Amino acid sequence: MSDDGPTPFDAVIVGAGPAGSATAIQLARAGWSVAVVERQGFPRRKVCGECIAASNLPLLHALGIGDAFDAAAGPALTEVTLMAADAAVTAALPPAGWGRHRWGRALGRETLDSLLLEQARAAGATVLQPWALQDIGGAPGHWHCDIRSPQGLPPRRLQARVMVDAHGAWQALPAQREQQRRGRSAADLFAFKAGFQRSALRAGAIAVLALDGGYGGMVVGDGDLTTLACCIRRDRLNALRSRTPGQAVGEVVEAFLRRECAGVRDALRGAERAGPWLTAGPLATGVRLDAVQGIFSVGNAAGEAHPILGEGMSMALQSAVLLCRELLGASSPSQPPLPSRPSPVPGAAEQAAMQRRYVAAWRRDFLPRLRLAAAFAHVAMRPAATALLLQAARRWPGLLTQGARWGGKVRPVEAMHLAPAWPAGARVAPKDAGPSRPSNKESA
Numbered sequence: 519m520s521d522d523g524p525t526p527f528d529a530v531i532v533g534a535g536p537a538g539s540a541t542a543i544q545l546a547r548a549g550w551s552v553a554v555v556e557r558q559g560f561p562r563r564k565v566c567g568e569c570i571a572a573s574n575l576p577l578l579h580a581l582g583i584g585d586a587f588d589a590a591a592g593p594a595l596t597e598v599t600l601m602a603a604d605a606a607v608t609a610a611l612p613p614a615g616w617g618r619h620r621w622g623r624a625l626g627r628e629t630l631d632s633l634l635l636e637q638a639r640a641a642g643a644t645v646l647q648p649w650a651l652q653d654i655g656g657a658p659g660h661w662h663c664d665i666r667s668p669q670g671l672p673p674r675r676l677q678a679r680v681m682v683d684a685h686g687a688w689q690a691l692p693a694q695r696e697q698q699r700r701g702r703s704a705a706d707l708f709a710f711k712a713g714f715q716r717s718a719l720r721a722g723a724i725a726v727l728a729l730d731g732g733y734g735g736m737v738v739g740d741g742d743l744t745t746l747a748c749c750i751r752r753d754r755l756n757a758l759r760s761r762t763p764g765q766a767v768g769e770v771v772e773a774f775l776r777r778e779c780a781g782v783r784d785a786l787r788g789a790e791r792a793g794p795w796l797t798a799g800p801l802a803t804g805v806r807l808d809a810v811q812g813i814f815s816v817g818n819a820a821g822e823a824h825p826i827l828g829e830g831m832s833m834a835l836q837s838a839v840l841l842c843r844e845l846l847g848a849s850s851p852s853q854p855p856l857p858s859r860p861s862p863v864p865g866a867a868e869q870a871a872m873q874r875r876y877v878a879a880w881r882r883d884f885l886p887r888l889r890l891a892a893a894f895a896h897v898a899m900r901p902a903a904t905a906l907l908l909q910a911a912r913r914w915p916g917l918l919t920q921g922a923r924w925g926g927k928v929r930p931v932e933a934m935h936l937a938p939a940w941p942a943g944a945r946v947a948p949k950d951a952g953p954s955r956p957s958n959k960e961s962a
């Protein structure tokens with residue numbers, strides 16, 4: 519095993535989804551030496567509905583990818599339609615309060631995640647990709663982690679003072695796989711996604727699908743591509759698959775969605791699927807903030823909401839802001855970190871106190887969203903409960919609008935209190951540009 523030498527990284531971040539890259543950008547801008555370990559090569563498609571709530575747009579600008587996002591993302595999302603069987607109710611989405619960032623938009627994860635990771639690289643982070651974390655040992659101040667290259671390079675050991683887990687939720691770390699196998703249940707949710715060209719879905723509308731034994735969503739994103747994503751219970755999926763043995767699971771799911779929901783049927787009439795169905799799961803919704811003592815976790819690694827509200831990327835980006843505010847010594851918005859010198863890396867005792875404050879802030883900001891998403895998901899998966907919700911939404915369409923508000927869609931985020939760039943503002947580097955701070959860089 520080769521070692522990265524006596525000088526540890528200030529922080530190692532595992533995973534380059536929105537949570538990992540947003541953390542890396544902020545820590546690297548504050549002058550920390552940062553390594554990001556990502557197991558997949560980018561760009562890569564990902565199971566996700568791909569809607570970014572309006573609350574995150576100022577944040578994306580502060581992270582340095584706002585202009586690229588504005589140029590690439592799909593149309594402004596101004597309304598929501600709840601679809602179940604042959605019924606549909608439409609309501610306005612609430613606008614957010616910021617001039618040009620009033621509405622959410624959808625952008626493919628192959629683009630969004632690449633933009634964020636390039637920005638982390640441009641800010642000075644070392645990107646190890648594709649490399650997969652195998653194991654973590656040590657304690658705050660003295661972490662070490664073993665990483666493996668899928669390309670057969672010799673394994674490596676990295677050292678870090680601060681360890682950040684941003685590995686998401688669907689690919690369990692090797693140590694968690696046995697536990698995951700033992701915890702199987704009929705209610706486990708599996709997630710699916712495909713893109714469609716030339717759908718008839720109204721641009722600017724988010725369709726929320728209530729299914730018997732699942733839920734989903736459709737939206738028109740970048741390049742006029744309609745993303746269709748859904749979650750289906752294990753027992754429902756097994757029953758569907760047993761009716762058409764040998765058929766690919768994506769085909770089974772697509773047939774089910776078209777059969778079950780008139781809104782999907784209508785939207786996909788004449789549409790053409792772009793690429794294969796992607797699958798992931800089982801989902802592990804809930805809070806796992808302190809899964810490993812002393813390791814800071816962000817995004818889905820910290821806690822996962824039922825994706826029916828489409829708030830997972832908000833929680834990923836916003837938890838990265840909360841964490842970096844703690845780590846960089848700006849625990850209150852009135853104390854942004856100083857741009858003039860690198861922020862000191864906290865010692866073990868300081869990290870413990872930061873962990874406590876971060877966990878409290880995380881629970882305050884995200885638990886209500888987790889609970890609302892769970893309640894909505896359980897209603898949407900039961901046709902009788904959905905019928906009551908549709909009735910109520912028809913009578914009071916403001917209910918769906920208010921639901922989006924409660925779900926965090928337009929909750930202001932204090933993006934202006936992100937760590938300022940150190941030593942100078944970083945911009946997204948062109949695709950082939952070399953690293954901006956060579957001492958921190960290496961290629962995989």
Ligand SMILES: Cc1cc2nc3c(=O)[nH]c(=O)nc-3n(C[C@H](O)[C@H](O)[C@H](O)COP(=O)(O)OP(=O)(O)OC[C@H]3O[C@@H](n4cnc5c(N)ncnc54)[C@H](O)[C@@H]3O)c2cc1C
Pocket residue numbers: 532533534535536537538555556557558565566567568569570571649650651652684685686687688689690691709710747748749816817818819825827828829830831832834
């Ligand atoms: C069906 C569905 C629809 C959704 N729709 C929406 C939506 O419309 N809007 C929204 O905001 N959210 C949505 N979400 C949720 C959103 O996709 C997630 O919440 C979000 O991706 C979490 O970001 P993250 O950075 O925490 O993790 P991820 O995006 O999962 O990134 C984790 C990264 O870590 C890497 N990784 C994993 N294991 C290792 C390892 N051992 N070593 C190194 N790297 C590793 C992975 O390759 C990955 O790139 C949806 C989810 C589902 C399932």
